[in-house]
Amino acid sequence: MKRKIQIGVIGSGADLKYSSEVEKSAFELGRLIAKSKNITVFGAEKDYDSLSTAASRGAKQQGGLTVGVTYGVKKDIWDKDGNTDIIIVTGLERGGGREFVLVNSCDVIISVSGGSGTLTEIAIGYQLNIPIVALIGTGGWTDKLVGTFLDSRKRLKILSARTPAEAVNMAIKVVNK
Amino acid sequence: MKRKIQIGVIGSGADLKYSSEVEKSAFELGRLIAKSKNITVFGAEKDYDSLSTAASRGAKQQGGLTVGVTYGVKKDIWDKDGNTDIIIVTGLERGGGREFVLVNSCDVIISVSGGSGTLTEIAIGYQLNIPIVALIGTGGWTDKLVGTFLDSRKRLKILSARTPAEAVNMAIKVVNK
Amino acid sequence: MKRKIQIGVIGSGADLKYSSEVEKSAFELGRLIAKSKNITVFGAEKDYDSLSTAASRGAKQQGGLTVGVTYGVKKDIWDKDGNTDIIIVTGLERGGGREFVLVNSCDVIISVSGGSGTLTEIAIGYQLNIPIVALIGTGGWTDKLVGTFLDSRKRLKILSARTPAEAVNMAIKVVNK
Amino acid sequence: MKRKIQIGVIGSGADLKYSSEVEKSAFELGRLIAKSKNITVFGAEKDYDSLSTAASRGAKQQGGLTVGVTYGVKKDIWDKDGNTDIIIVTGLERGGGREFVLVNSCDVIISVSGGSGTLTEIAIGYQLNIPIVALIGTGGWTDKLVGTFLDSRKRLKILSARTPAEAVNMAIKVVNK
Numbered sequence: 001m002k003r004k005i006q007i008g009v010i011g012s013g014a015d016l017k018y019s020s021e022v023e024k025s026a027f028e029l030g031r032l033i034a035k036s037k038n039i040t041v042f043g044a045e046k047d048y049d050s051l052s053t054a055a056s057r058g059a060k061q062q063g064g065l066t067v068g069v070t071y072g073v074k075k076d077i078w079d080k081d082g083n084t085d086i087i088i089v090t091g092l093e094r095g096g097g098r099e100f101v102l103v104n105s106c107d108v109i110i111s112v113s114g115g116s117g118t119l120t121e122i123a124i125g126y127q128l129n130i131p132i133v134a135l136i137g138t139g140g141w142t143d144k145l146v147g148t149f150l151d152s153r154k155r156l157k158i159l160s161a162r163t164p165a166e167a168v169n170m171a172i173k174v175v176n177k
Numbered sequence: 178m179k180r181k182i183q184i185g186v187i188g189s190g191a192d193l194k195y196s197s198e199v200e201k202s203a204f205e206l207g208r209l210i211a212k213s214k215n216i217t218v219f220g221a222e223k224d225y226d227s228l229s230t231a232a233s234r235g236a237k238q239q240g241g242l243t244v245g246v247t248y249g250v251k252k253d254i255w256d257k258d259g260n261t262d263i264i265i266v267t268g269l270e271r272g273g274g275r276e277f278v279l280v281n282s283c284d285v286i287i288s289v290s291g292g293s294g295t296l297t298e299i300a301i302g303y304q305l306n307i308p309i310v311a312l313i314g315t316g317g318w319t320d321k322l323v324g325t326f327l328d329s330r331k332r333l334k335i336l337s338a339r340t341p342a343e344a345v346n347m348a349i350k351v352v353n354k
Numbered sequence: 355m356k357r358k359i360q361i362g363v364i365g366s367g368a369d370l371k372y373s374s375e376v377e378k379s380a381f382e383l384g385r386l387i388a389k390s391k392n393i394t395v396f397g398a399e400k401d402y403d404s405l406s407t408a409a410s411r412g413a414k415q416q417g418g419l420t421v422g423v424t425y426g427v428k429k430d431i432w433d434k435d436g437n438t439d440i441i442i443v444t445g446l447e448r449g450g451g452r453e454f455v456l457v458n459s460c461d462v463i464i465s466v467s468g469g470s471g472t473l474t475e476i477a478i479g480y481q482l483n484i485p486i487v488a489l490i491g492t493g494g495w496t497d498k499l500v501g502t503f504l505d506s507r508k509r510l511k512i513l514s515a516r517t518p519a520e521a522v523n524m525a526i527k528v529v530n531k
Numbered sequence: 532m533k534r535k536i537q538i539g540v541i542g543s544g545a546d547l548k549y550s551s552e553v554e555k556s557a558f559e560l561g562r563l564i565a566k567s568k569n570i571t572v573f574g575a576e577k578d579y580d581s582l583s584t585a586a587s588r589g590a591k592q593q594g595g596l597t598v599g600v601t602y603g604v605k606k607d608i609w610d611k612d613g614n615t616d617i618i619i620v621t622g623l624e625r626g627g628g629r630e631f632v633l634v635n636s637c638d639v640i641i642s643v644s645g646g647s648g649t650l651t652e653i654a655i656g657y658q659l660n661i662p663i664v665a666l667i668g669t670g671g672w673t674d675k676l677v678g679t680f681l682d683s684r685k686r687l688k689i690l691s692a693r694t695p696a697e698a699v700n701m702a703i704k705v706v707n708k
Contacts, residue, residue, distance in 0.1 A: 015330065016328060016329060016330065017329075092274075092277070093277075093281075094304075095277075095301060095304035095305050096273065096276070096277035096280070096281075096297070096300070096301035096304060096305070097269075097274065097277045097281075099273070100269070100270075100272075100273035100274045100277060103273070104270075104273075104274075114328075115327065115328030115329065115330060116300050116303045116304050116327040116328045116330070116332075117304060119296070119300045119327060119328075120273070120297060120300040120301060120304065123273070123293050123296045123297040123300060124272060124273035124297060126293045127271075127272035127273060127293050127294060127297065128272050128273070140328070141328075150292065150293040150296060151193060151291075151292030151293045151296075151317070151318075152193060152194075152292065153192065153193065153292060153293070155293075
């Protein structure tokens, strides 16, 4: 593949009150994706921060390329600090539609903690045969689903990584395989 | 509400090899929705049968109204027996996109067994504040998620019904509430 | 085809200030679709009336079945008078996305007058090989495009009807052909 | 705006048999967008070339950044030469859905020649208040619609540019205004 790998980082929204430690992990994921010269794809919210957005900050600190996928019809995303290189406005609502375009546009996904939105994204990834790496120890659906198949079709087992570095390496490896 | 209630029946595709007993439950759900004079919304596949489609057969046997929500750009759905009154062609792919329109168009959802597609639909329903009734004892994600909230936002608890009759009554009640 | 024909009526929104005569034509289209025992599909707005919605009133007066296709994530459409039997909530925004699901779900479309939204719908219909009948004399893009192909691919010529009765008959005929 | 401007180049597909001169203009548009340090957004087909894809080749020759927006669920786009930096897979079908995400994601659009797909995109742009610059003399809907409003709402007049250089300058200017 000549293209850089498009790695989605998905995880809880700020309303789920994740710890600063988990946020640092998400930031570190973005930083390491950038360091590997690959692309960070994230879900850009319009009302609040998220672990996904934290990854974009990490990527940007390291000079990486970031793609924010948002909902609705305007580019008025929450991140106004210049951490988003490209905004994709899906015209689909949040809660499944926007998430579908986000996941569908990734070569691989790394999940961190996560509530119902992340669950939706993991389930979409599984259905679309897009590999998912779970950063364990971060709680939420990431920890609940790691190591499992989502049904008896056994399409893709959700992979397990213990650190951001391991997660990014694993994501790159699974795509290049 | 002057409209009839739009009740989605969601569940496993035929490739997940559900039992004939579970299929009968799905059929019965459709029959009882029709008997209550409400509308059965189902996911119309183009390649195989599903519990959702079984519900449309039940609804039709009872003279009910059925709406099949499909993917792609043509109306060539698997059910060609005249059990579908209205076909909605979403232009969105299967695996999250079509499911988003399906769930979003329901007033309430009843889940039966279910693999990753059903999981996606339950997670979407939760995010969109569309009540979900789980028909327990049917296996799959229905049994795994019944009685839970999908995250600490605690939007909607997934309701539990033991029989098709209880599920349909509960679905109607939760919408009229 | 065992299904009833799904006939979309598309046209200007109320902000385009159409005449009461044109509105009557749209109403009459819905009435005649209902009389032919077929289904009226229309674009349900959340903020104002439209020719499309007028068709649903006509269909309902005649006891027909109506399907309103709307945008966003809620069923709070402008028509609250019980003229909508089924609401499809696409989760796609207005201005092309919702219109895509609407047109894609029709077997044939009848256009009345029309601004940019109608133009979008006609262009989508052409691309999806969904026949379009233009009710001439109603102005807008309907009158501008009647009798033409939209490009040198010459997929479908936009058909011309002089009266609502001729339009509905033509729509049914072109689908059954 | 800290972001680079996302400039969509839209136009005919190769099946419309555009001249090599028009193709050169599309290529030149991409080259000049890249030279201006902005981003070229294009519609990535999976079966054939297009003026939109020609723009991505121009952009890449000049070392620019390109975003290809495609349909379906896989990244198997026609351009396999490494001219696409980022692929967005919309999960929406071609013929209105994919085009909706494409246009919605642009800050401004430049149109070149164009059949029904381009017409759809121009109509979507108009509805979403995304400025459109028509490169005149290239035929198709670009020449037919230049200088007009698409309806009496008079949202946006379609701007006129005589050369690729004028078109790119005008596109940048209208966004920064």
